[in-house]
Amino acid sequence: MLTIARLSVAELEANTEALADILHACVNAGAGVGFVQPFPLQAARGFWRDSVQPAAARGVRIVLAARLDETLAGTVQLGIDTMPNQVHRADVMKLLVHPTYRRRGIGRALMSEVERIALGLQRTLLTLDTVTGDKAEPLYLSLGYTLVGCIPNYARSAHGRGFDATSIMYKTLAA
Numbered sequence: 001m002l003t004i005a006r007l008s009v010a011e012l013e014a015n016t017e018a019l020a021d022i023l024h025a026c027v028n029a030g031a032g033v034g035f036v037q038p039f040p041l042q043a044a045r046g047f048w049r050d051s052v053q054p055a056a057a058r059g060v061r062i063v064l065a066a067r068l069d070e071t072l073a074g075t076v077q078l079g080i081d082t083m084p085n086q087v088h089r090a091d092v093m094k095l096l097v098h099p100t101y102r103r104r105g106i107g108r109a110l111m112s113e114v115e116r117i118a119l120g121l122q123r124t125l126l127t128l129d130t131v132t133g134d135k136a137e138p139l140y141l142s143l144g145y146t147l148v149g150c151i152p153n154y155a156r157s158a159h160g161r162g163f164d165a166t167s168i169m170y171k172t173l174a175a
Helices: 011-015 016-028 041-057 106-118 134-144
Strands: 002-006 059-069 071-079 089-097 125-131 145-158 163-172
Touching: 002 106, 011 016, 011 041, 016 041, 016 071, 016 089, 041 059, 059 106, 071 106, 089 106, 106 125, 106 134, 125 134, 134 163
Parallel strands: 089 125
Antiparallel strands: 002 059, 059 071, 071 089, 125 163, 145 163
């Protein structure tokens, strides 16, 4: 059974190891989510502890977790730290599904829930970026995201060999 829940700061801390495992597995499987191989598990732990948890504690980041039965299988973040003239929008960040659990609808379920939460916060415009040509790009398009364009050589590839382009997307949510 798949369940999606918003994690409190205490739950983030309690689940740091499982979240780090997901990030570590995704990066080492080639996901372009901001990190470059070699990517040790310690660095994944540091990301959750030093970046995500403080942002969640400040109330500017919402973290969702997907559990398949009892196993933490995926996560996504909603960044709501926007300027005063942008309080109607939010950033979808770090949609991660552990490679073992892909192709089971977990990413789609996480995106559906992050959109529901965004609407509840009166955030009617979501933006995101993804590696151009990556497996996630068709998912976002199928969920109604619009491709704005691609920026070449945007970031080093996860493998550290060369640079990847990024696709910038948005979706307007119906209130």
